[in-house]
Each structure stands twice: as C-alpha cells, then as structure tokens.
Amino acid sequence: MPRQVIFDTETTGFSHKDGDRLIEIGAVEMIDGNLTGENYHTLVNPERDVPIEAFRVHQISTEMLKDQPLFPQVAEAFLAFIEGAELIAHNAPFDVGFINFELTRAGFPELSNKITDTVPIARRKFPGAPASLDALCARFGISKAEREEKGHGALLDSELLAKVYIELTGGRQAGLFVSGRSSNRNNAEEQVPVRYQRPRPLASRLTDEEKAAHQAFVEELGEPIWAKLN
Template identity: 50%
Template sequence: MREIVFDTETTGLDPRAGHRLVEIGCVEMVNGLPSGETFHVYLNPQRDMPDEAFQVHGLSSEFLSDKPLFAAIAEHFVAFVADARLVIHNAQFDMGFINAELDRLGLPPLKNDVVDTITLARRKFPGQRVSLDALCERMGVDNTRRTKHGALLDAELLADVYIELTGGRQRGFDLMGAAAETQTVVETTAVRLVVRPPRPHAASEAEIAAHVAFLAKLKQPIWLLAAAEAAS
C-alpha cells in the first residue's frame, strides 16, 4: 500500500483571497513505513509575503523570488502523488490550496483518498490538543528541529506521528492478518450413528434373591429404624 504524507506552506489562510503555495513537502510510505522517497519544492508565489505568514515559516519574498512557479512543477507533483492515499494534518487546508493551484492551470483536482490525522488524533485523544507539536510530544517523536514550520520537515514528523496513531512500527507483524490470508482446508468426516436397542434394567429372579439375602445380614438397617419412628 502506497501513501503520501504531505504538507504545504502558504502566504496566508485562504486561496480564494489570492493566497498562494510557497512550499510543498511529501514523504512516500509503502506498507506503513517511509520508503526514503520524498518530493520537496519551494515556489514563487508571484506576490508579497505577509508578515503573519513569514513569522510562521520564515520564507521571505526575496528567498522565493528565484524559485519555480507551480506551473513548472505541477506535472511532476501530480505524477509523484499518482493514486496514493494522502495523509495530511488538517487536510481541508492543504487540499484547498493544492486544488486551487491546479484549477488556475486548468488541471483537474486531486481526488485521492485522504486521511486527516487531526481526525484520527481527536478520536484517539478526545478533548486533548492535537497540534503536530502536541502529538510529537505525546508520542515521543523528536521535533527539536522544528523551530519554524517547514513543509518537508513537517511531513517527516507527521509520518512518524501517523505510524504511532495507526499502531506503531510493528503493525506490519500482524500474525492474525497473515493467518487470515492463508486458506486452510479442513476435511470433515460424516459419522453414521448406530442405534442399539435399549438394554434391559429389570432385575432377574436370581438378582432379587441375592439382594434379599444381603439385606437379611444387615443389623438394624436405617430404613427400618426410620419406619419404626414414623409408626410410633
């Protein structure tokens, strides 16, 4: 199973207000673990960088001025993602920006299956903080490099968090799942019951005589004492 954990950085919060992508970071996962393949690019947003956004990710207009436009990397990005499941922290935000950029180019939106790790975390830790930093702290993921937001670094951290949210690094060792994939044929043998006639339980004359002789040897049997007490 192929999954892409990805994150973006932007000039603001709403693509409908003219805000643009400035960074995309992707980490490929195969069968639940990072494969080592990544996709990372900085983008020229063709607009100014608001101070609020700069304080979040530290990407200045000067730094981004010589970076490629989204149009130059769109085909490569879509090919890298392909039909993989997407793993995103706050999926609505990132998918909104990606699809807005694709729409500007007249390209179809991404329609991949999406896992929102915020939703997973809220189910696992109801009522608790579910920011990426909070989840890293709770799950023992080292985020000391994260002094500012960065798309590739955040995708790498999210990949580790996602692994823990879905069972940890040993989830591939699923013996029950492996057993379920192995078909076992069990042969059954029909057993024909033989009905025998009922055995006689009535005592023979000899058995009755032996029983009477045995009782005669008993001295003061309890049933006779009980009968005498009942009669008095």
C-alpha cells in the first residue's frame, strides 16, 4: 500500500474565486494502513480579515493570523511532507482547489499527487445516508468531543478523517488480519493476526543490573543447550 497523507484545510470562506483565502493546513501520514504519528500543521496569514461566519466554524480569528507566515513561506515544507503520497481529503475538490490556488499564486505548480475523495466512498458504501465528517464519525463511534469543544481545526479534522477512512475502506480489519488456511477438516479460512514492525523500535526496558544478573545466571548453566546449536 502506498504512503498516504490525509489532509484538511480551513479557509476564510467557500470560494477562492470570490477572494477567500487559505488560513490553515493540517495533514497526517499513513503507511500500510497505519498512522505513523508524523503530521504537518500550520496556520497561514490570509492577508485579509476572517468573516465572523467562518470564525464561528473554526474559531480562528483575524487577530490569531496576523503574525503567521504567508503561504509562500510554508509551501515548500507542505510540498515536502506530501511528496510522493496519495492525498486523501473529505470533499477533496474544495481543499485541493484552495491549495492549488495558493500554489499557483505563489509561483508553484499545482498538485500532481493522486487524490482520493472520501465523500464518494461514503456515498457508495451508505447510499442515501449523510456523508458529512460529523455523520461518519457518529456512524463509526469516533469521538468528536475535542471538535465540539474547540471547533473545526485542520489537523484535528485530518486525524478524525484518518479514522473514518480506515473504517470506510475496511482498513481496521484489513490491517489487523489476513486470511490463512485453518487446520480444521473443512479447510475453512480463518483470521490470522498480522504483526507489523514498528517504524522505530522501542527503547530497551532492561536495566544494567538486570542484564548483569541474566549473564551471571547463564554462566552458571555451564554449556546451555542453545550454545550447541551455533
């Protein structure tokens, strides 16, 4: 499975064609269907005021953005984070449209990544049902407590969407299990757990004293059987 980046944006309004601008980008990384803990987040100075209607949604004010970097100052870092990744967004044409507008305005080429929109996926899987991020979180039992307390945020919404995407694509089940052959007489398939390797190994919890005690114990055994196998 390719490297994937689930991302979201916040803006001053609904249309960059009407003068609205990007004010926040949030993105999380997924590899082989597993969140890696790596993320990208930035606020962006839109060089204009944030309308009260937009503030009520994401609670990001004009005052909060006045000392933030302009988009050209963050573009390279964002592009480096998403390089080579499949991009996943909810209502992707909106987010991609704003990103491409800002990239073009700053003298960068538009996105060339593969884009996946989770809205059509949700509508195919649950015909006639609401396909908003809120509705999907409710359907899958994903907590929105932080979102309800703090409002929409690009990084928080990316994290929620990542959980939704895993559910929509069967990623939780697919990531935890693969099919294997059971040994029963019907030769039916059973679920065999898949054990993924951590991106970074955990630090050893053994103390120097415990290592020394173990070595002393081994030396008392004389020539243990496993030594004969080397």
